[in-house]
Amino acid sequence: MSSAATRPAGPDDLWSVDEHLEDILSTVRPLEPIELQLLDAQGCVLVENVTVPVSLPPFDNSSMDGYAVRVADVAGASEEFPAALEVVGDVAAGAADPVRVGPGQAARIMTGAPLPPGAEAVVPVEWTDGGLGEGPASGMRARSLAPEGAEGQVHVHRPVEARAHVRAEGSDVRAGEPALEAGTILGPPQLALLAAIGRGTVRVRPRPRVVVLSTGSELVQPGEELAPGQIYDSNSFALTAAARDAGAIAYRVGAVADDAETLRTTIEDQLIRADLMVTTGGVSVGAYDVVKEALSYAGDEEEAGSGVEFRKLAMQPGKPQGFGAIGPDHTPLLALPGNPVSSYVSFELFVRPAIRALMGLTDLHRPRARAALKADAALRSPKGRRQFLRGRYADGEVTPVGGAGSHLVAALARADALIVVPEDVESVEPGGEVEVVLLG
Structure with a gap:
């Protein structure tokens, strides 16, 4: 049950926004954390620090298609006086035992392939004749046009510096370094890093399951x-979308008619898939405010401490x-008013922080800023x-x-x-400073 039971509250007592949120x-x-496969963990919050077990990249490799060479063999090479090198073999991506490059030699190499022993740099294929033994070629595919006996040599038309076009082992991240910290929300780049370092599963807090139900x-x-x-x-669509935007797995339930028993049965049926329940409508003082009628109860002995308090x-x-807990697992329930703007504002102020708290985040709220009021007339506030x-x-x-x-x-x-006008302010003149909650 909520801590509201410790606060004296008569039927006409007003809670502040901060008290309700607290x-x-x-x-x-x-x-509670669970272990999930990587794609199932998208949008979840990491609960462990992840350390890199193997450097990225794990070996020196080529950043482009070309030829692996020794720097001294192509020093001074030009279009007029190219360096002629013996091609000793091919090095493809995934090659486990690449050829060795000795003096006067080169190896054809593909992007991502390991730099072969003896080689010091990679010459892009555009700087060569592609192994044709004639003018500069347009690409590696030109090899297939070479006459018989011409594939054993390549002409290089430019010099290169040591390590040119080589991705160094560990240049991204080295073994033993931190990869991701606990508290990180796992998006596509984070999942890519986990996969790249060989993690097939990860320990996270699951995305909360939020059931949204409107009444009327x-x-x-x-x-x-x-x-x-x-x-x-419209409320159930707005709030379901807002729950998903906050990071939850949200389920929309069709509107329930103004019948307390039907509403209570519907809510009880939905509890099996809910970490949080959100209702909209039926919380005011009207004759048909069925949410109050259905949920304003203390519960039976098996559900001691359950119930929703309306304030x-x-x-x-x-x-x-309204706020409280229902069902045998004491599932939190927030009951919001039925007017569209009221329900959405209430969601942003109260439900969104609750969802992010369930996720295990510490940054619960929308960002805020100070802004000058741009208006033709003063804003009035009760x-x-x-x-x-x-x-x-x-x-x-x-x-x-x-x-x-x-x-x-x-x-x-x-x-x-959202423009926020505090309780003690009744008017804000044009140009006056106000606090805003940024929704975008």
């Missing part, structure tokens, strides 16, 4: 026909909120409420988008920031 984060614990008999699935009094369900927050939008308005942020300025209404979905779609 209660959530003091309850949510990181998921008026809600209709997009694509269906609207009857009088009905609206399309009022000193914020706008998003005043009605006294004693922390207000979050939609805005567009650029170059140290933020412009309000839409009004304060919690139903303005179109304005939300154009916003990339």
Whole structure:
């Protein structure tokens, strides 16, 4: 159960935004680590420091197609006076026992192939005649056009310095050096590094499984026909997408009608695949606020400490909120208001940090910045409420988008920031400094 039980709270008591968030984060614990195959670990958080077991690259190798040579043999080479070298063999990528290059000799070498013994540098094929014994060739494939008996020699038209076009052993990272630190989110580059050093599995905290459920008999699935009094369900789509954006594996459940028993049954059925439950709608003081009716209970003896507490927050939008734990595993549940803007703002402030806490991250919140208000008129905010308005942020300025209404979905779609007006501020003049939460 949340720590809310220790805080006196009457029906009209207001919680601050910070108190509600602190209660959530003091309850949510990181998921237990598991061992996963590399691709299954994408998006997960590493829980161990990974050390490089073998240098990258593990041997000196060529950075291009060409000829492996000794530097002295091509010193002074030019178009007019090329160096003629005996070709002693080919070195392909993956070659286990490459030929040795002696004085006056060269070996054809492919990109990624090990530098053969005796060779000191690689001459790009474009600097040679490609082994044709005549003018400069356009590429390695020209070898196939050589007349019989002409493949044993190559003409080099430029000198090279020692180690030219050679990737040195350990030039990327050396054995024993750190590869990745615990706490790293594993994206494609990190998975590439793990694969490159030979790791087939990795120990991580799994991505949290978040179930999103909206309530309301008026809600209709997009694509269906609207009857009088009905609206399309947008909240569940917005919050499911937001949960995925935060790093979770998110499941959207179709809207549940205003029936407490149906809602409770649906939630109980979803617990098997949930590390976190999120509901939207039905948390206010109306006659049909079924989320409160379905979840405001202490639970039976097997679920002692379970239940969701509903509270009022000193914020706008998003005043009605619910938080607690349900089911035998005490799965955290956050109940958000039903207005689209209210639910999305609530997600950013409370659900996103909870998801990232489950992942085991320490950086839980969206970045914030200070910005000058770019507006034609002053912003008004109710006294004693922390207000979050939609805005567009650029170059140290933020412009309000839409009004304060919690139903303005179109304005939300154009916003990339939330303008924060503190509880003790009732007006912000144009040009005044405000804090913004950056959503992009």
